[in-house]
Amino acid sequence: MTPLLSTPYPDLRGDLDYFLSMQESQPVDRPDHSAQKWDQRADAWEQEGPKAQKGDARVRSTMAYLEERGLLRPEYEIADIGCGPARFAAAFASRVRWVTGFDLSPRMVHYGSEYARKQGVENLTLRVADFQTLDVQEEGLEKAFDLVFSSLTPAIHGKLGLQKVVPMSRAYCCNITHIYRRNSLCRRLREEVFHLPPEAPTWGIRWFYSLFNALLLMGYLPETSYDSRLQERRLPPSERYASLLMEHTLPREARTPEHQARILDWMERNTDADGLLTESIEACYGRILWDVRVSSAPEKIHAEKEV
Numbered sequence: 001m002t003p004l005l006s007t008p009y010p011d012l013r014g015d016l017d018y019f020l021s022m023q024e025s026q027p028v029d030r031p032d033h034s035a036q037k038w039d040q041r042a043d044a045w046e047q048e049g050p051k052a053q054k055g056d057a058r059v060r061s062t063m064a065y066l067e068e069r070g071l072l073r074p075e076y077e078i079a080d081i082g083c084g085p086a087r088f089a090a091a092f093a094s095r096v097r098w099v100t101g102f103d104l105s106p107r108m109v110h111y112g113s114e115y116a117r118k119q120g121v122e123n124l125t126l127r128v129a130d131f132q133t134l135d136v137q138e139e140g141l142e143k144a145f146d147l148v149f150s151s152l153t154p155a156i157h158g159k160l161g162l163q164k165v166v167p168m169s170r171a172y173c174c175n176i177t178h179i180y181r182r183n184s185l186c187r188r189l190r191e192e193v194f195h196l197p198p199e200a201p202t203w204g205i206r207w208f209y210s211l212f213n214a215l216l217l218m219g220y221l222p223e224t225s226y227d228s229r230l231q232e233r234r235l236p237p238s239e240r241y242a243s244l245l246m247e248h249t250l251p252r253e254a255r256t257p258e259h260q261a262r263i264l265d266w267m268e269r270n271t272d273a274d275g276l277l278t279e280s281i282e283a284c285y286g287r288i289l290w291d292v293r294v295s296s297a298p299e300k301i302h303a304e305k306e307v
Contacts, residue, residue, distance in 0.1 A: 004163055008219045008296065016217040022210035023158045035130075038105035046085070046111050047240070058285065059087050061227050062151070062176065063095075065287065071172055072096055076146040079168055081131055082153025086112030086124070092149070093124045100145070101126040102134070104155065131155040136164045143170040151176040152285075157207060162214070166292055174289045175211060178204030179226065184280040185267075186249045193266050194250065194259075208286040215288070219295040228284045234276040237267035241277075 007016045066072050072095035080089040083101030085108055093099045093116070101124070103109050109126045116124050132155070136142055148169040150156050156165050156175070165173055181204070190196040215222040235241060242264040246255050249263075271277055 004166060005159060005218065007217045009217065012217055016214060019210045019214040019217065020159050020162075022206055023162065023214070035104045035106070038103070039107040041105075041108075041244075043107060056087065057229060057231070058151075058227065059091050061229075062088065062287075063091055065225065065227075066147075066174070067095070069289070071147055071174075073146075077144065078147045078149055079141075079145040081148065081150040081165065082155035083112060083126060084108050084153075086115050086126060088149065088151060089124055089126065090116045090119050090121045093121045096146075097123065099124045102129045102131055102155070104128070104130050131164065132158075132160055134164065136167055142167050145169055146171045148173045150174070152178065162211075169292045171293065172289065172291055174287065176285055176287050177207050177211075179208060179284040179286045180205065180282075181284075182282040183245075183248055185245055185277065188270075189245060189249045189263060189266065193262055205286075208288065212288055215290055220290045220292070221294055221296060222288050222290040225287045225289075226284055227287065229282075231281045231283070232278065234272075234274075234278050236276055237264060237271060239264060242267060 005016075005020065007013055063072070072092065074095070074097060076096040077098045077100070078089075078092050078096055080086075080092065080099060080101040083089045083103045084105075086101055089099045089101040089112065101109075101112060103112070103126070106128050109128050112126050116126070134141075145168055148165050150165070155161060187198065190199065212222050212224060239260070242260050245267075246260050246263055250259060267277055
């Protein structure tokens with residue numbers, strides 16, 4: 001059996017190393033990926049309320065995608081890595097035997113548990129865990145799940161994350177990330193407040209591109225699909241909202257209290273008659289799905305895919 005993070009194509013070992021190195025281009029321990037930062041986001045999302053749950057349409061789309069492929073079977077057990085406020089996890093639990101969610105943020109797990117309780121979901125466990133330090137073997141998680149799922153999370157970025165995701169699955173893995181994301185307010189802030197050129201619409205594409213190629217070179221047969229959507233919401237100006245826009249508009253070294261104050265001032269001067277701002281987000285999400293049992297490695301090329 002081909003070792004994990006190796007390739008059945010010796011001449012392409014350098015190519016695999018290249019694509020795996022792309023997974024390390026953004027350190028997983030950077031400040032905006034800390035538990036404290038995700039706790040802050042959890043509080044912000046919760047206070048925005050149900051009307052601002054812009055990810056709900058993405059949950060429905062993902063459910064339809066997985067159901068179409070027969071991956072939400074009543075006997076299945078699913079892991080949701082970087083589960084956040086458990087919108088995906090709770091939806092999966094309505095179809096399968098059990099779901100286990102993992103998230104770095106205690107606040108995310110708290111809100112996710114409350115959400116599941118309100119939805120009447122009982123076949124769900126949420127765990128506070130740093131996936132980068134989680135010992136899959138020691139925790140007894142090897143081949144524990146029929147589907148290991150992750151969406152818009154830095155938790156599995158890097159070789160270390162990939163080394164854990166694949167062994168956890170006895171059947172499928174699915175990862176969803178941004179291909180691009182265009183925010184109308186961020187665009188206006190860049191132009192009108194900070195006089196910056198338009199940002200290239202490549203947010204997240206490096207992760208998608210490198211993961212697909214790494215999996216292919218490791219002998220797996222990854223499938224790709226895409227989900228494009230345009231979302232719009234209206235919200236009042238607030239310091240929390242200004243902080244979130246700053247995070248998506250400016251590089252880390254420019255995210256200062258002074259710049260946040262400039263953003264908040266601009267927001268307050270650009271509200272409509274109801275005192276609200278309209279935010280439009282055009283996004284494209286890329287899905288990568290692979291079966292860990294089916295490989296193009298010579299010793300597995302004739303393996304029969306289970307159904």
